[in-house]
Amino acid sequence: MIDAEHLARLPARDDDGLLHAFIECPKGNTHKIDLDKKLGIFRWAIELPEGLTFPANFGFIPATMAEDGDALDVLVLTGGALPSGTLVAVRPVAILRMEQEEDGEMVRNDRLVGVPPLSQTFGAIEKLDQLRDTMMWELGVFFRTYNELIDRKVNILDPGDETEAAQLAEKAIRAKDNLNG
DSSP: OOOHHHHHTSOSBOTTSOEEEEEEEOTTOSEEEEEETTTTEEEEEEEOOTTOOOSSEEEEETTOOOTTSSOEEEEEOOSSOOOTTOEEEEEEEEEEOEEEEETTEEEEOOEEEEEOTTOTTTTTOOSGGGSOTTHHHHHHHHHHHHHHHTTOOEEEOOOBOHHHHHHHHHHHHHHHHHHHO
């Protein structure tokens, strides 16, 4: 079980200063999976249409609070899927900036994009401009399509670079510290 108390003890960073990413939904998955923090188990959320899969491992950075009041969402780029419940150290390299409709108004719900330094496929990437040219566009297409499935309007904005990604993470860590503090 992964209860809320256990999750609350997970730090945002590892001993080397990299961000911890907690994976909820593996890359290539055809189902959205969420961690039910109250029950301490993974919960099925929605089935994606045939041919649509998560383009990256999806989860959150523990001990953070994003603008939407939840933990900061993260997309972890690896050569393959990471199992749900995996904790992986990542370096922030970009932001998928987006806004989505919540209660009739458009609100920001950005996703940090991170890479594990030990990934054979993405580990050498340190900057947004080192990602393949279509990577951020592909991530945006996925989230636009996903939001259409649940009848939610979304706007994909210009991506943020590695400096902005690091600043976004720090802001989310401070917001959670201020809430707890």
